[in-house]
Amino acid sequence: MTEQRTRASLADADTILSVRNLRTYFYTRDGVVPAVDDVSFDIRRGEIVGLVGESGSGKSVTARSIMRLVPVPGRIVSGEMIFQGRDLVGVSEGEMRQLRGAHIGMVLQEPMASLNPVLTIGDQVGELFAYHPDRAPDGSRDDAVAEILQRVRIPDAVRRMTEFPLSFSGGMRQRVCIAIATACRPELVIADEPTTALDVTIQAQVLDLLLALRAELGVSVLFITHDLGVVAEICDSVAVMYAGKIVEYNDVESIFARPQHPYTKALLASLPRLGERLAHLPSIEGQPPDLGDLPPGCSFSPRCPAAIDRCREQAPDATAIPGASGSGHVRCFVAADMLAAGAATANAAPSGSTP
Numbered sequence: 001m002t003e004q005r006t007r008a009s010l011a012d013a014d015t016i017l018s019v020r021n022l023r024t025y026f027y028t029r030d031g032v033v034p035a036v037d038d039v040s041f042d043i044r045r046g047e048i049v050g051l052v053g054e055s056g057s058g059k060s061v062t063a064r065s066i067m068r069l070v071p072v073p074g075r076i077v078s079g080e081m082i083f084q085g086r087d088l089v090g091v092s093e094g095e096m097r098q099l100r101g102a103h104i105g106m107v108l109q110e111p112m113a114s115l116n117p118v119l120t121i122g123d124q125v126g127e128l129f130a131y132h133p134d135r136a137p138d139g140s141r142d143d144a145v146a147e148i149l150q151r152v153r154i155p156d157a158v159r160r161m162t163e164f165p166l167s168f169s170g171g172m173r174q175r176v177c178i179a180i181a182t183a184c185r186p187e188l189v190i191a192d193e194p195t196t197a198l199d200v201t202i203q204a205q206v207l208d209l210l211l212a213l214r215a216e217l218g219v220s221v222l223f224i225t226h227d228l229g230v231v232a233e234i235c236d237s238v239a240v241m242y243a244g245k246i247v248e249y250n251d252v253e254s255i256f257a258r259p260q261h262p263y264t265k266a267l268l269a270s271l272p273r274l275g276e277r278l279a280h281l282p283s284i285e286g287q288p289p290d291l292g293d294l295p296p297g298c299s300f301s302p303r304c305p306a307a308i309d310r311c312r313e314q315a316p317d318a319t320a321i322p323g324a325s326g327s328g329h330v331r332c333f334v335a336a337d338m339l340a341a342g343a344a345t346a347n348a349a350p351s352g353s354t355p
């Protein structure tokens, strides 16, 4: 444990969150559901990391684990989440309350679910400073709130802060949620499908806003989405989730140019053409597995065109992808064999030859 913690915290001086071997299980009457199973990834300062996968693959449970808001009957079973030198798995609930909102902000898919309909927008943004006085700006609260609303490009902010959420459009409400999530200048924002409920034009505006805030505030973002098109637009690296595990994790260029896992390849093959945008991932043949009743071996093997006998018997461990920065990895026997064969060929090449 100590050794692991040292390794994680030494991963990269610029790493603000290092998730290692995280397991979050639900203990239901029908059995144990491994919703997040041995998940590892890093988020560096100012980096936007995409977490992508089909419905039910464990994306939101990963986000809730980081916020330490896993609903009963779920709980974090093991692993670590080093955030600015502290392991979030072990910190007290009181400490966690100080971190949520001030150091880690969260934006959800449905803005109305996180806004209070009977409080003005100004009060909802300003309320944060009562919880986190150390992050409150100097000067008047109203001036600070207006500035924050202007930062998320809400026109006529001084007047609109006196209005209630219901008089805002869907896109404007999502801007308010982003204002709340970033008001205290957190180091990390977790955005769980923040654009899925919006129409395409508004989606594009919200993505542009997140990119602008990253540039202005240097904030890091964990961006959860179904949509690989969105990933291509704003993410620096991508973790592809399948049945509670990250099956491939790498920088965005490598994922798109040289996908290693058959599931990533299938997702890319079914990506809509340029300009199209789908609300859900295009379907891949077969059904995602029931996490409470996983097949033996690799969970993707029943749907995998590349599966060999071994895949149906044993679950593959994570294999580091050569040349990947940080902790880029793939979880596939076939991909690991191909990577090893590629490395052997490269090593066998006569010196001086060009790759």
Ligand SMILES: Nc1ncnc2c1ncn2[C@@H]1O[C@H](COP(=O)(O)OP(=O)(O)OP(=O)(O)O)[C@@H](O)[C@H]1O
Residues within 6 Å of the ligand: 026, 028, 033, 035, 053, 054, 055, 056, 057, 058, 059, 060, 061, 062, 071, 072, 073, 074, 226, 291, 292
């Ligand atoms: N309250 C719960 N009780 C029992 N199991 C749960 C609960 N919440 C989630 N799970 C299990 O965790 C799995 C992952 O759920 P999660 O919400 O993380 O999926 P997701 O990837 O965010 O999907 P979506 O794209 O639909 O939001 C579910 O498939 C389910 O098996």
Ligand SMILES: [Mg+2]
Residues within 6 Å of the ligand: 059, 060, 061, 192
């Ligand atoms: Mg979800």
